[in-house]
Amino acid sequence: MSDCLFCRIAAHEIPADIVYEDDEVVAFEDVNPQLPVHTLIIPKKHYAHVGDGVPEETLGRVFKTVEKVAALKGLEESGYRIVANTGEDGRQTVHHLHVHVLGGARMPIRMGPAD
Numbered sequence: 001m002s003d004c005l006f007c008r009i010a011a012h013e014i015p016a017d018i019v020y021e022d023d024e025v026v027a028f029e030d031v032n033p034q035l036p037v038h039t040l041i042i043p044k045k046h047y048a049h050v051g052d053g054v055p056e057e058t059l060g061r062v063f064k065t066v067e068k069v070a071a072l073k074g075l076e077e078s079g080y081r082i083v084a085n086t087g088e089d090g091r092q093t094v095h096h097l098h099v100h101v102l103g104g105a106r107m108p109i110r111m112g113p114a115d
């Protein structure tokens with residue numbers, strides 16, 4: 001999708017600080033980090049979100065990349081949080097499936113309804 005920001009990052013049409021890439025996924029730094037480590041993982045192929053008929057193989061590759069990013073970022077011992085904001089109530093802003101990997105500090109974020 002030529003008008004999708006993350007498709008354009010996957011195609012190297014828009015620059016990003018890429019942490020890891022293979023034939024199916026790209027991991028890159030979030031432009032507006034919420035914690036010392038804030039990396040996004042996307043499949044190269046466009047899916048709007050995790051509920052968009054994503055093949056199991058692709059979901060597997062995305063989530064196996066979490067492990068790779070955690071190792072590259074030194075988060076294996078300290079832990080981290082993974083987040084996939086989905087749709088309107090999930091406050092998804094970029095409608096190309098992505099998983100946030102957040103770490104490097106203890107999570108300040110509580111779970112619960114919006115204020």
Ligand code: 5GP
Nearest residue numbers: 016028029030031032085091092093094095
């Ligand atoms: P969402 O709110 O959809 O779960 O997350 C989208 C994320 O993409 C946000 O954390 C935002 O900071 C990040 N983002 C938005 N535009 C860009 C961009 O052009 N480059 C990068 N690297 N991240 C972006």
Ligand code: ZN
Nearest residue numbers: 004007046096
């Ligand atoms: Zn896309």
